[in-house]
Amino acid sequence: MERIVFYLIAVVMIVFAIKAVTSRKMLRAVIYLLFVLMGVAGLYFMVDYTFMAAIQLAVYAGGVIVLIIFSVLLVHHIELRLEVSKMSQRIMAALLSLAGFTVTVYALFTYDFKVAENYKPIEVSDIGHGMLSYKAGGFILPFEVISVLLVAVMIGAIVIAKGKRLEQ
Numbered sequence: 001m002e003r004i005v006f007y008l009i010a011v012v013m014i015v016f017a018i019k020a021v022t023s024r025k026m027l028r029a030v031i032y033l034l035f036v037l038m039g040v041a042g043l044y045f046m047v048d049y050t051f052m053a054a055i056q057l058a059v060y061a062g063g064v065i066v067l068i069i070f071s072v073l074l075v076h077h078i079e080l081r082l083e084v085s086k087m088s089q090r091i092m093a094a095l096l097s098l099a100g101f102t103v104t105v106y107a108l109f110t111y112d113f114k115v116a117e118n119y120k121p122i123e124v125s126d127i128g129h130g131m132l133s134y135k136a137g138g139f140i141l142p143f144e145v146i147s148v149l150l151v152a153v154m155i156g157a158i159v160i161a162k163g164k165r166l167e168q
Contacts, residue, residue, distance in 0.1 A: 024084070
């Protein structure tokens with residue numbers, strides 16, 4: 001049964017990913033991307049990574065998609081139609097995608113996956129202590145850098161949304 005659910009989620013993700021990059025309407029492309037990100041969260045739930053699934057839903061499927069939708073609504077019309085790319089660009093994108101797919105499949109089939117013998121499930125508190133630790137292996141500096149980056153992104157989104165009104 002799990003295999004059927006996995007393939008169903010995978011097919012839905014592939015279909016919506018293709019629709020997201022081929023749609024000429026910006027708002028629809030963002031909604032299709034939302035379904036892809038929700039599919040990723042579904043895969044996390046399937047492998048019992050509930051914390052990662054919750055983060056995927058809250059940050060990406062929730063926050064990032066809302067930010068993109070607000071950016072589209074503030075800067076452009078709601079029914080913005082994207083321009084059609086040239087055939088040479090489509091062929092180059094297809095070739096690069098095929099190359100990436102080939103490398104990924106090769107890596108998956110040639111890598112020797114080993115199951116850890118002393119496997120201990122990671123608790124959410126362990127993740128929190130690891131992220132905020134000053135000791136070796138801690139992630140406090142990247143955590144702070146990401147927070148500064150998010151503030152810069154928010155300021156940039158405000159400047160873009162204001163547009164010509166700031167110049168006047």
